[in-house]
Structures are given as C-alpha cells and as structure tokens.
Amino acid sequence: MSDHAHQGSYLTPSGGFWSVIWDWATTIDHKKIGVMYLFTILFMFFLGGMAAIAIRLELADPVRVLSDGTVTGQLFAFGDGVGANNTIYNRIFTLHGAIMVFMVIIPSVPASLGNFFLPIMVGAKDVAFPRLNLLSWYIYVGGSIFAVLSIVGGGVETGWTFYTPYSTTTDPNHWQVVFMIMAVFVLGFSSILTGLNFIVTVHKLRAPGMGWFDMPLFVWAIYSSAIIQVLATPVIGITTLLLIFERLFHVGIFDPSMGGDPVLFQHFFWFYSHPVVYIMILPGMGIISELIAVHSHKQIFGYRAIAFASLGITAVSFLVWGHHLFTSEGELAAAVFSALTFLVAIPTAIKMFNWIATLYKGSIAINTPMLYALAFLFLFSIGGLTGLPLGALATDLHLHDSYFVVAHFHYVMMGGAIIAFIGGIHHWWPKMFGRMYNETGGMIGCALVFIGFNVTFFTQFFLGVRGMPRRYATYVDEFQMLHDISTVGSWILLAGFLVHLAVFVHSLVAGKKAPPNPWGGLSLEWEIESPPTTHNFHHEPIIKHGPYDFEDNVPPHCDPEDFPLPPPIEGGASH
C-alpha cells in the first residue's frame, strides 16, 4: 500500500457534506462508531462537569444559596427561599451523578477506545456484530436524550441512586423522574449490546495464531468488563422497570404501607451498581497495562497474573453489593458482605504490584500517557485504600453517606477510570486521528488535572471524617475552609481539562502528522497506518511475537536506533 497516509483511511470523507453525514450516521465501521462514542461521551462529560462546578460553587459558601441574586443565583433562580434552593441543589447533584455514571464512565473506555481498538488488537476487521454496534450507539444517544429532556424539564431530586421512597413518591412533577429512569433503562441496553459484541469478537474473531495469552491485556480487561456488562446490566433493567411500575401504578412492591420493602429496591439497585463500578475500572486498568508496558518499553510483569486477576475481579464483583447497604440492611447480611468486600482487594493489588514491577528497570518515557499512568497508580491506590474503612462494617457506620464516601468514589472513579481514559486517549490519539498532540500542553494539562483533583477531593476525606454529610447544600461554619479549598481545586481541575481540550483541538487542526508507531508499541494496532484504513489490515495479520516482547523485537515502523534491543545476556540466558 502506498505511503499516502490518508489514502483510504477511515477518516477520508466520501463526498459532499450531506454524504459524509449519512456515511457516519449509517456506518458499521467500529472505528467510526468508536469516534462517535468518544465525542458524545466527552460532551456528556462536559455537561456533568458543569454540574460539578455548580455544586462546588454552591458549597463554597453555605449561606449563599443559589438564588440570592448573585451571579450563580441568576443562573439558577427558580424560586424563593431555602427550600426551593435545596431542591435545585438536589437536582444538580442528581444530574451530575446520573450523567457521570450512566452516560460517561460506564461507556467511556469500552465504547470508545474499546470499540476502536479491540478488533484491531485481536487482528479482526470489525467487531462480531457491526450493526448491533451502531444500534448500541443510537440507543446510547436515545437514552441520553431522555436524560437531557428530564434535566431540561427541571430535573430530578432523587439522587442518582433513585432510592425509594424518594423516587416513587416525591417530586410532584413526575414525568421528569420517569424520563430519567427510562433513560437509565435504555442506556442499559446500549451497555449490554457493547459487552455482547466484545465477548463474541474475542472468542471468534481472533487472527489465526493469536491465542488467549497472546492478546494485549487491554483486550483481557475489556473482555472481563464485558462479562460483567452482560450479567449485571439486565438487573438494573428490571429494577428501573419495576420502579416505573411502582411510580406509575403504585404496585406497592417498594412501599411499606402496601407490604413492600424499600430495602428490596436497594438490593436490586446495588446488585447492578456494584459490578458497574468494575465495568468502569477494569477497562481503565487495561489501558494502564498498555501505557506502562509501552512507555517503559518493558515486558509486562506477570501477564497471566494480570489477565486472571481481571477475571477474578469480575467474579468477586458480584459478591459484595451489600456494602452499599450497611446502614439499611440486616446485621447478619452486613457482616457477611463486609467480609466478602475485603476479597476484592486481592486481585486489584496483584495488578498494582505487577504494574510497579513493570516500571522497574524499564526505559521510562516521560510523556503525557506515562504521566497519566503514574497518576493512576497513585490516585487509584488512595481510592482503593480508603475503600477499606468503608468496607469494614464498624467504621462504615460512621462514614456512610459522608464526604468520605464522596472522596473515595471520586478517587477511584475519577482518579482511576477517568485518568486512565484520558491517558488512553493521549496514547492512542495519534493512531485514531493521524495527528500528534502537543506534548508540553498535554503534560501541563496532566499536571493541572492531577493537582486540581487532589486539592478538590483530598480535603473531602477530612470533611467526611469530621461529619459533613453528602448531598447537603449547606453546612456548619466549621467546614467552611475545607469546602473553600475544595472549590478552588475544582477550578484548577477545570483549567486542566480546558488545556486538554485546547491541545486536542489544536492537534486536529494543526497537529503534526503522526507516524504509524510513535511510541514503539508492539501490539497489532501499531503495525497499521495512523489513522487506519477502513479494513484495518491489508492482509490477515501474522502473529510473530507477544504484545509486550520488547526485549526481543524492534517495534514495527520504528528506527531500531530509537528503540534499541537490550544486549544479549552472557551465557545465553533469556531475559
């Protein structure tokens, strides 16, 4: 094939403006679908992020509520009195939670980077069911539209967890609640179809010669996460369906006055929503495996351990949902769940140690993806360790529904999943769009995000231990300073994301053309052009080496002087 990088690349427009729109709207190319997901998800991330900024603005000063005539008040002036403003605050944090959980983090890595790279990494031309893939994107958009309609109609006060009886009885304007619940129901199908596609692709469409243990760890992570998607998501489907029945027809299954049980709703909800956090983090961990191995140019330490740890996390994730219900469930069950919760730390820790061991004696490149990987190791460790006092029943009774929980889950979800996601976007940006991004800008953005994130959320651990409850719009004077620090941190975080946005826009408009293999990776995506052609490979890929065999192989399309092989060891011992 010629060296005209854009000839026949999947991004090459096929004709005039409307034909390009039609081409993208009806595409079954996994790469285009991945890119569409990426931009939709980043847009929803922006929306959820604006809600977060609003939350932090409100919390910067407990007396100043949202409609007292200040600038923030003008934006959200819906009524007089603090009662109305608590309502607005409830709606804003529900918006933030629902968008971030259901519309951003759950689809983030699998649907965008997973869709783009999983088929290429296993040597396939596309996913197993490309039309289902496109359908899943349309379902995602449809569900998001339901959510946006609900928000535009005034929003929902129930919190993203939709606990009964709030979600079944409060909010007299009830169509917004039903719409938001329907959004969750619809988005579940998108997740199921994506997961289903990935499982079948990994089983059936691997290139000949690519065994299970020749696949990059990103594929293992997406596969494990897809298993959870298929097994857990239908339960939120039935939960939201029953919630809609309860709300519209008052069938009474969650209403104690009719004999129903609100804790039953919590069990139903968290049976999905706990595994969902592993759907969020497993693909992120897969990205970290890639980033660390490639950017330290070293064989990953303990490939099989990491692969089986991913499956282990999948299995254990279904055992622990009751730890979200410690204060509302029976004590025997709480004790059982507390004991089970500690199990999940084991496979996670195995991975963390293996990544650190991979870095050891590696030739570490300092660039944005590597900085994000290092940030992940630090931030996710904090998030995981702070999960321990929450998993221990006794301490959780103090910390439940406090800011400690808020800080913990932001450390794992944002400091873990989103950090890994952004690192992955930077790592694969040259491959996806054929342009390099400005490395200095990327690193500045990473620094701002890292600093801003820690300033925002580290303080919240202290707030939580000292008793600040979550989802409260006001608080006592004693918490003022910590809240102010946290709000300033949120602005630094926003600045970091804006820097990234600027870097990406600049890259698309005026970035340097990207070589096929800027980082010296060995997995299959680095053997093809940047950006790839529509059919990915020109001929069936021949698997000659493992995805991390840096000691024995010069990366494709790379100058051997840039990535020299280590000298052979005396005596012929293997590395």
Add this chain to the structure above:
Amino acid sequence: MTEQTNTAFDSMDPHGFHAHDAHEGHHVVSLRMLVGVLTVLLAFTVLTVAASRAEVWFGEAMGIVIPQWVNVAVAMSIAVVKGTLVLMFFMQLYYDKPLNTIIFSSCLFAFALFLGLTALDLGSRGSIYSWKSGEIIAGGNSVGLVRSVDGIAMSQNVPIQVWAKEVEINELGSVEAFEIEAAHHRGHVDTASTADVSRPRAGATPGLFDATEPGSHEDDAEHGDEAEQGEEEHADDTSDH
C-alpha cells in the same frame, strides 16, 4: 457426529466455500427424539399439576398434612427437569459447543448469588438484635430475655447499655447518685464543636449567622431574613439515607 475441530478457520479454504461439504458439524435432531422429549415434557406437566392437587386432596380427604417444603421441592424438581430437557434438546445445548453451556451456567450462578444473598438479608432481619436484647414482640407486651440482678427483674427488651445503666442505678440507689458517679467516668464533655472535632447537636448552630469576621458576611444585615428562613428550613431537613 463430531464437529470439526476448527470449523471456524481452514487456511486452505479461508472463506469457507467448501465447508458445507462436511455439513459444518450441525447436528440434525431426529424426529423421534423431538417427539420423545415433548412427550416427556407433557407428562411431567401433568404430573406436577397432579402432585400439587394430590397434596391438597391428601390434606382434605385423608387428613394427612404434607409439609410445605415437600410441595415446593416436588414442583421445583419437576420444573428443573423440564427446563433441563428444553435446554438440552430443544435448544440443543447437548449437541453444542461447551462455551454456550458455560455462558448459560454463569447466568444461573449470578442469579443464585442475587437471590441467595438478598434472601439472607431480608430473611434475617432482627435476628441479631433479638439475640442481643430479647425477643421483639409487636404491641409492646414483651416477654423477652429475663435479666435479673439480686433477684430484682430489670426492664425487658431494652438495649444492653440501658440495662446495664439500670442495674447500676439500682445498686447505687438513686438516679442522682448515678449521675454523680457517671461524671467521674465520662469526664468533662465539650458540647461545642471545635476545628478538629465536629459534635452533632440538635437545632441550629447558635450564633451561626451572628459572627462576623473581617471581610466576610458583609451583607449580613440584608441577609438577616433569608438567613432565619434558612435556619428553620435546615432544622426541618430530614436526613438523607
């Protein structure tokens, strides 16, 4: 019948144009087998209905009461057998690659976890509490755990701390004596929160809206009314579970 070991890919015939020559390993279930399975299924259906009616009849006509778990066990076992037949022969899991069976079993495993742990919780409510502090009976006519010290029965059905307090009050003779004694053990208690320790209290924070520090709350006078409204609202705010 055996499936080819690699029906998916034959390097001599990558597009599978000649694969159909070997019937691609698809098993055709014989008509006899299908009819046989159907007959068994119908028989079991009749059997399960008959069993449940027989149980009622035994109870009414002959006075033999069969315990409920027998009814459940019989009905569910027959259902499991019927379900397995449908899975294996109508859905052809028996003839299929084991991956599909593994996929279906994993969902049964997830279901079992869901049902098992939820039932563990919702079925064992109050079990530990009643062990600690006596039987809980609706309507307040407590029988409960009998606790007595020195021959004097203490209040039933109270948490153990309250019971211990009562024992001590009884020993010391009066509530006042108890309070004096307690002050020695509890030490001086600060009721106000400090910068390091947050102590919960009821009602509004005294002086919350009175304090003025340099540079902040400059417009307190204007906000006075709204602040008072805020106080009332905040006190009414039910906590979020």
Add this chain to the structure above:
Amino acid sequence: MTTIDAGKAKEPAWEHPPHAEHFRSHAEEFDACKIGMWLFLTTEVLLFSGLFCMYAIFRMMYPEAFAAGSHHLNSTLGMVNTIVLLLSSFTMAMCIRCAQLNKQGWLKINLLLTVAFGGIFLFVKIVFEYMPKWALGKRPGYLFEYPYAETNHEQIWWSVYYCATGVHGFHVLVGMILILWVFWGASVKKKYGPKHYTGVEIVGLYWHLVDLIWIFLFPLLYLIH
C-alpha cells in the same frame, strides 16, 4: 451466473449463503451468532431473575398471602397454557429441523403453528385470567379492590403475579413478532435452507427461552400453596 447457466432453475438463496465480510466463513458467522444469542439469553434470564427474586422475597415475608393468592389462580388454565407453550417449543424445534432438511413447506407451517400457539397462550392469559380477575378487583397494589381477601397482604401477591406474568407475556409477544419476521424471510425471500438457517436458529433460541421461563413461573405461581 453466466449465460450458460441461464437455462437452469434459479438457485435458492441459501445455497451460497452470504456472510458478513469480517467473518472468515459462514460457519464462523453461525457460531458467532449463536454465542451472541446465548449471551443475550443470559441477559433475559437475569432480567427475569429480578422478578423471581421479588417473588421469593415476598413469599418469604408473606407466606399466607401467597398461599391464599395462588388459590385464586386456576391451575387447569395454567396447565393448558403450559402445554400450549411446550407444543410451541416443539414446533419451533421442528422449524430448525425442517430448515436443516430443506422442507420449506413444513418450515412455514411450523412457524405459523408456533405463532398460533403463542397467540393461544396470550388469549387464554388475557381473556380468561387477567380480565375476570381485574373485573373482580384482584389488582396490584394501590388498585386492589377485592372485598373477600383472606389475608392482609394480598395486594402484594397480585403485584408479583401481574408483574411477572406481564413481563413474560410481553416477551411472548415480542417472540411472536420475531417468528413472523422469520416467516416473512422464509416465504417471501426464501432465504432459509440447510446451509443457512441462522435466523431460524436465533429466533428459535429466544422462543425456547420464553417457554423455559414459563416452565418455572407456572409452578411457582400456580402450584405452590
């Protein structure tokens, strides 16, 4: 086809079945579709598992209400419905067999029989079970109006009954629509035959699952006192 072939009868569409380009062979596509369908079936089972769990929990909490409630259900009608669904499962399995043996006529007949059985199931359920009960006031939750209830929590029983059988009935309806789609493919486009019957297989698996769910729902609702 060249002009030499023009005189021969047109080959049926399934003789050289097309397969999507990213699959290496038709066999691979068939296997992949089957795995994909089994994954989808697991999601359906887990959807119903929520309903079964709800049933189990409320039965545990209110055994008398459930015992009394199930007396209101006519187990003969339930048995008839079960038999109807089992027969429909049989005819669906026969559809696969007919496609594999190129019995196009029987294929279409069995497809229509399956739809007919599904229709009978829904008819019996709606006309002989739902409507009389609703008229008497045996309704879920807040809508409950039955004056002769023997136990305190009967409305929960009815909620469980209507939710479980309602969601199942909806799946029966969806299954019937899918079978009619297959029928259209078989009769109008004539695309199913021994070398290509993926659509029949996939829809068949869905229909069998609908039957499987009812096999468990029937004793739990009708037969356990």
